[in-house]
Amino acid sequence: MHGVVNWAVHFFMLDEGPLIWLSDFLIICASLGILAVLTKFRLWKWLWDEWLTTVDHKKIGIMYMIAAILMLFRGGTDGLLMRAQLAWPNMHFLNADHYDQIFTTHGTIMILFMAMPAIIGFFNVAVPLQIGCRDVAFPYLNAISFWLFFFAALLFNLSFVVGGSPDGGWTSYPPYVENQFDPGPGENYYLVALSITGIGTIATGINFLVTILRMRAPGMTFMRLPMFTWSVFVTSVIILFAFPVLAVALALLLIDRDFGSHFFTVDGGGAPMQYVNLFWFWGHPEVYIVILPAFGIFSEVISTFSHKRIFGYSAMVVSMVAIAILSFITWVHHFFTMGAGPGVNSFFGVSTMAIAIPTGVKVFNWLFTMHKGRIEFKTAMLWAIGFIPNFLIGGLTGVMLAVPPADYQYHNSYFLIAHFHYVLIGGTVFGVFAGLYYWWPKMFGVLLNEKLGRWHFWTFMIGFNVCFFPQFFLGFMGMTRRMYTYPAGYGWGVVNLISTIGAFLMGVGFIILVYNILWSARYGERDVTGDPWDGRTLEWATTSPAPHYNFAIIPTVKGRDAWWLMKQNGESINGPKGVPFRPIHMPNNSGRPFIMSLFFFILGAGFVFQWWILAIIGFVGVLVCMAQRSFEYDDSHYIPVEEIEKTEAAAGRL
Amino acid sequence: MKPKGRRVGGLIALIGFTVLALTGCDSPKYWPVLSPQGPVARSEYYLIIYSFILMLLVVLAVFILFFWVIIKYRARPDNADYVPPEIEGNAKLETLWTVIPILVVIALAIPTVAVTYKLVYPPKVEAATAKVVGKSITIDVISEQWKWVFKYPAQNIETVNYVNIPAGVPVDFELTSSGPMNTFWVPALGGMEFTMPHMNLKLWLEADHPGSYLGRSAQYSGRGFANMTFTVNALSPTDFENWVKSVQQTAPKLTQQAAAQINKPGLIGKLTFSSTTPE
Amino acid sequence: MSNAHTAVHGEHHPVDPNVPLEYQGEENSLRVIGFWLFLAQDMILFSSLFATYIVMHGRVAGGPTSQELFDVTGFTIETIALLFSSFTCGLATYEMRRGHRDAMIGWILVTMALGLVFLGFEVTEFIHNVGEGATLQRSGFLSAFYILVGTHGSHVTVGLLWVTLLIFQLLRRGITPVTARKVFLWSIYWHFLDAVWIFIFTVVYLTGKVI
Secondary structure (H helix, E strand, O other): OHHHHHHHHHHOOHHHOHHHHHHHHHHHHHHHHHHHHHHHOOOHHHHHHHHHOOOOHHHHHHHHHHHHHHHHHHHHHHHHHHHHHHOOOOOOOOOHHHHHHHHHHHHHHHHHHHHHHHHHHHHHHHHHHHOOOOOOOOHHHHHHHHHHHHHHHHHHHHOOOOOOOOOOOOOOOOOOOOOOOOOOOHHHHHHHHHHHHHHHHHHHHHHHHHHHHHOOOOOOOHHHOOHHHHHHHHHHHHHHHHHHHHHHHHHHHHHHHHHOOOOOOOOOOOOHHHHHHHHHHHHHHHHHHHHHHHHHHHHHHHHHHHOOOOOOHHHHHHHHHHHHHHHHHOHHHHHHHHOOOHHHHHHHHHHHHHOHHHHHHHHHHHHHHHOOOOEOOOHHHHHHHHHHHHHHHHHHHHHHHOOHHHHHHHOOEHHHHHHHHHHHHHHHHHHHHHHHHHHHHHHHOEOOOHHHHHHHHHHHHHHHHHHHHHHHHHHHOOOEOOOOOOOOOOOHHHHHHHHHHHHHHHHHHHHHHHHHHHHHHHHOOEOOOOOOOOOOOHHHHOOOOOOOOOOOOOOOOOOOOHHHHHHHOOOOOOOOOOOOOOOEEEEOOOOHHHHHHHHHHHHHHHHHHOOHHHHHHHHHHHHHHHHHHHOOOOOEEEEOHHHHHHHHHHOOOO | OHHHHHHHHHHHHHHHHHHHHHHOOOHHHHOHHHOOOOHHHHHHHHHHHHHHHHHHHHHHHHHHHHHHHHHHOEOOHHHOOOOOOOOOOOHHHHHHHHHHHHHHHHHHHHHHHHHHHHOOOOOOEOOOOOOEOOOOEEEEEEEEOOEEEEEEOOOOEEEEOEEEEEOOOOEEEEEEEOOOOEEEEEOOOEEEEEEOEOOOEEEEEOOOOOEEEEEEEOOOOOOOHHHOEEEEEEEOHHHHHHHHHHHHHHOOOOOHHHHHHHHOOOOOOOEEEOOOOOO | OOOOHHHHHOOOOOOOOOOOHHHOHHHHHHHHHHHHHHHHHHHHHHHHHHHHHHHHOOOOOOOOOHHHHOOHHHHHHHHHHHHHHHHHHHHHHHHHHOOOHHHHHHHHHHHHHHHHHHHHHHHHHHHHHHHOOOOOOOOHHHHHHHHHHHHHHHHHHHHHHHHHHHHHHHHHHOOOHHHHHHHHHHHHHHHHHHHHHHHHHHHHHHHHHHO
16 A cells, blocks of 8 residues: 555655646646536536537647647746746756756657647638638548547657656657666657657658649649648648658657667667657757748738738749748758767758758748838738747857857857747747737637737747847857756856846746737637728638638639738639539547557557556557548538528628 | 847847957856867867858848837728738749858858868867878876876876866877766867766867966766766866876875765865886 | 538549549548558568567577578468469459459459468468477567568458458448549558568568578
């Protein structure tokens, strides 16, 4: 009995101090609160019918966005804890073990459970509407992608209070993360959760490739695609080629840890560098996976709020394709300092610098889109405008990092940290915020408040610069990443303190965003037109939020910026008057994606704790779900004409 | 647009700091990367400054264009009727801003490749034969959890968490690890290189003159990583000879016990031994 | 079928006699292209495993080398069985195009039998190796060998389970555009596994016997 209690105390990490107790308390309170609200307001059926079983791309997009904002909170809290610990020399707010876990979860969550779902959320929200179709190519698979991500994120976050979080860094280099040096379930959580969400991401890549290849409205040729859709297309290709490599890297490391093989171990002929190669063969394209859709969002936003079509459309497309190709031949620049030899380092150094060329083309084309325009500084546009100088600093320090001999000095220093936060926050996070303000009315039918939006922008943008600009100096001062504390006397203290103040200012910005969301839900301006920004692409042609079937009649596209053209020519989205509606064929909802992903979660937990019975239960559950699906022939329905007429009449489109 | 000015201010501050670092007292201590104390760090430093100036030119050009555009073409009440023209693109302009980045990349790539190849060889080298002019010294470096072991094979001595080198002499650090990866970094003397198990990577460093420099691991390797620092003491060649002799004569031999202690995960102070294989 | 795109042009397409059944309707053509993309990512997955195997090949850590381990008779029979199964799988598709359900099922059963022979030999080889101490845990080379060949083997297993389900559907529903498409996708998958095996045969077994 005593033994069991001891085991449980350790397993649930009750011996780890107040931080864990507080987290436990908050998690239990939040869970009970959610259960109570759902029960009190009798929302269980609504939750199941409308959300958990949905295959509608718009709802899946919304769920991705909510998850991304929650994960931004989690990852941001990790970041603030780290900044608090580093604010001054010799701090003992966190110990080394806790700090190591927190920087690992910060990086992993921000890249894979924040940036990815936010980006994929926008895929879902915008792409089918932009190309004028009614859903993605494989709606059922789309739901599976989301729930796999969801349960992977749940599993990963559980590690904080059950068994301990991974502590090998988000890059998780062996041999440190092998059992020999890093025993316990923590690292398994990382490997299993990323594998599960990775499967979902590959499915998303395939789904959107087929959607864009085959489901464009008549007349929407490739060179008429909206820029965001183009960026999703290119990104999906990168996903398809990069993510399987990550899957292999993670699987091999997990097999090392769970079954004692010798892929990346110190002994037994292991080759740790093979992991590093596989990881970055995915890892470098991954940063383009999260930045290219942000570029797409900026293109849409800049063009819309300058009231001008995008400048140099073909060059924008070509440069995006060029970036995608180059992204696969630069991975070695993440380890110039691993002795690859001068020929290899020179090649990868120059190929990395070459990415600056297509990126430069894009920046100038954005500037010339605004040139001669009439620039409206709505919040979405503020983020797009703030992106250009901030991303420029990130990009150009990236070019500095591409110089191998200089990289010998920057590698793993705070110069690097500052660089990639300028790129990832200045690029991806600004892009996500721009997208949120831009597409919020399309998602919810409500505009976010502009005044609060400006406060959000300025606090976050200033905080971001105060936080990360000083870190360039810290790099030159010799401070390296992942140090949990540092002694006085190096002159790092003041610089770190400034950085920490900036970080908390970013936290304030985030709180303003959340307040804005809550405020606008209640008091925000309703979007009755469906086209609040005088938009140019087809998503603005339909109601906000769009009806279940998106378009009553599939529009015929006559040129680039299709909706803008229709407005110029005084055409209706439903085509000439009097064309009768026909029943619309739509997929049925299904609870199986949710249940199957739940079995994946069980399977994953089995691999984390090496409880093989659990793993077998999960595995069999997944197989049974797949077999059931194979026998499912009746999985769609028709929306009757009367219902379409009613909806269209209410939208004033009859 | 206030913050843009602040950002330009930041860049000016960076230049100011750099100048301060170069002229100020004790700059090697506070700004080791920007105050190189040896030929390797110096060639890296020149590349850093060169690339920084190139990038600064790009930043200034884009910032000027950027502010001009967003100020001149902002929506104002008095231009409410203005209908922006639909411009497809401009082949000449687009060619221009494709070619200029290519030229910038070429301007950066040439010295980059040259220095990348140069750093493979020891700092003082006969160009024709790639052989060291004069003397050089080899030191084997092993990263343990979480300490640094330095073995001098020719002198048959071993130090832990500090390393003495002769100033003005190229040092061939042969890097390896007993377990997790680390990187060996002495920013004042030059850039870093990984230590990996069952691999031997070479890093040439040299100190111009006697002095004491801080080194550390820059690759996270577990709980004690933040404490994984060491001191590099550059001594005048005669002082170095004397130090070697005195270690050989006075320091204890490396015992099995001491070797096991070093190999065990944990932190440890500075140690000196007069042999490199435990007995 | 769960999708909305058939609605793009209003309704289901009528059967077009010039187009094979499995491509009839937009639903089917979407699934076929999606499945090719799935195979593309599977190819990347195998490429990564091959790259890892090549890196690990010499890392035997004092354990058995590929020359000592591989049994020529065993892997030759495996290869013949799998290559032949690809041929019979093609015959099944041929009979499907001709609308002969029972002949089609017959050839699928032959394909499955050959797949089982292949798996049987593979499992026997693994068990034999383990008996000699050549386990997954013995060396980096063996880890890479088991995982690369085993990943292929598990793909074959999934293929067998999958087509078992399809046989029931064929028996119940006959050859329709939907069942034809399902069998067609399975057959692409099966041929793909054959192509992967050719690489395993040359890169792992033949090369491993020589160096």
